[in-house]
Every structure is written in structure tokens, then in C-alpha cells.
Amino acid sequence: KDDRVLNQVPLQLHSAQQEINNLRLLNICLQSTLIRVQTQLIEYLPVNIHDEIKRNQTKQKLVSLRQTDDHSRRIIHSQQISFLQLINNFKNLLDSNQEKAPNKEIPIA
Structure with missing residues (x-):
């Protein structure tokens, strides 16, 4: 062995x-x-690393601004829809009131 x-x-x-x-x-x-x-x-x-750091910070700020802008646009868009509905409702109310009321002559004084 x-x-x-x-x-x-x-x-x-x-x-x-x-x-x-x-x-x-x-x-x-x-x-x-x-x-x-x-x-x-x-x-x-990059030759100057500080320029690259600033560039990246600017890019990050832009991304943040875009996200904020998108969020604001969504809020404004829904408010615009509500405002347009309010205007349409008001127009419909005026139209229905004009249909109900007979045309009256308005005297010119």
C-alpha cells in the first residue's frame, strides 16, 4: 500500500x-x-471631472423638473376639464332660461 x-x-x-x-x-x-x-x-x-459632476447634477434637476411639470400638467388638465364643464353647464342654464322666457322687447331709453 x-x-x-x-x-x-x-x-x-x-x-x-x-x-x-x-x-x-x-x-x-x-x-x-x-x-x-x-x-x-x-x-x-472628462478632462475636468467637476464639469461632468455639474452636468450630471443639471441633468438630475431637469429630470426632477420634468416630473414636477408632468404632475402639474395632470392637475391643471383635470382642473381645465372641471372649468370647461362649469362653463358648459352655465351656457346650458342660460340657453334653457332663454327658451323658457319669451322674448321681450327691451325699450331703448
Whole structure:
């Protein structure tokens, strides 16, 4: 049994060494990919990061204003509908009163 175990040790060591080499190769590939990504990222970064921050803040404010504006428009729209209904009801009331009342001559004094 001891001989068999001793014979398997070199094979296990060889397999372990191959696995270590594969991991080293993978590490090198990942590092080179990371360097490429960082290089591309640096090319796309704005020269002045503060300008970019201000631009993003302005965009966020615009989005907030649009949402507020949309909400206001919904409220105003429903109020406009109510106001138009009120006007129509008033017109209908005037029309019905004119139909009921006979035309009277209005004296010019």
C-alpha cells in the first residue's frame, strides 16, 4: 500500500503544478484585460471631472423638473376639464332660461 501511495504522490504533485500554472496564466490574462479596460476608461473620462459632476447634477434637476411639470400638467388638465364643464353647464342654464322666457322687447331709453 505504501508503494502505491508513494507512486501516486508524483502524479498529484504534477497535477497540482499544472493547476498552479493554469491559475498563473489566468491571472496574467485577467491583469492584462484590467489594464486594457482601465486605459479605455481613462480615454473616456472628462478632462475636468467637476464639469461632468455639474452636468450630471443639471441633468438630475431637469429630470426632477420634468416630473414636477408632468404632475402639474395632470392637475391643471383635470382642473381645465372641471372649468370647461362649469362653463358648459352655465351656457346650458342660460340657453334653457332663454327658451323658457319669451322674448321681450327691451325699450331703448
